[in-house]
Amino acid sequence: MSKASTTDKIKVSDLPEFDMADHLDSDEAVAEYLSAVLADGDSDELVRALGHIAKARGMAEIARAAGLGRESLYKALRPGAHPRFDTVQRVCAALGVRLVALPA
Numbered sequence: 001m002s003k004a005s006t007t008d009k010i011k012v013s014d015l016p017e018f019d020m021a022d023h024l025d026s027d028e029a030v031a032e033y034l035s036a037v038l039a040d041g042d043s044d045e046l047v048r049a050l051g052h053i054a055k056a057r058g059m060a061e062i063a064r065a066a067g068l069g070r071e072s073l074y075k076a077l078r079p080g081a082h083p084r085f086d087t088v089q090r091v092c093a094a095l096g097v098r099l100v101a102l103p104a
Contacts, residue, residue, distance in 0.1 A: 020033075020049075020052040020056075021052050021053070021055040021056035022056075024052060024053055024056035024057075025056070027096065030053050030056075030095070030097060031097060033049060033052075033053070034046075034049060034053070034097060034099075037049040038099065043082075044079070044080070046088075047076075047077055047079075047081055047082075047083060047088075048077075048079060050077055050088065050091050050092070050095070051077035051078070053095050053097075054073065054077060054091065054094075054095065057095060059073060059074065062091065062094045062095060063094075065093075065094035066087075066090040066091050066093070066094035067090060068087070068090070068091075073091070076091070077091070
């Protein structure tokens, strides 16, 4: 059995595709992820993170709990979307999380 040489290269196409939703398997993981995103202060990343979490929890279920159509939820959380704050609040409530302000 030969060992792989340190000069052997891994092809990007051979790597598994990363899906953040696969790693959001607990309330603690979700809270930690959202806290990190909020600390960065990037509103686009917040929308993307909510989309990852909704996917992990089930888009149809989150849409129903938020009082939105499934397609409306997808539109609100797609890259480049700028959802209204009340939509973000409803999605957060459906996800079982809340956004909290702390002194800077």
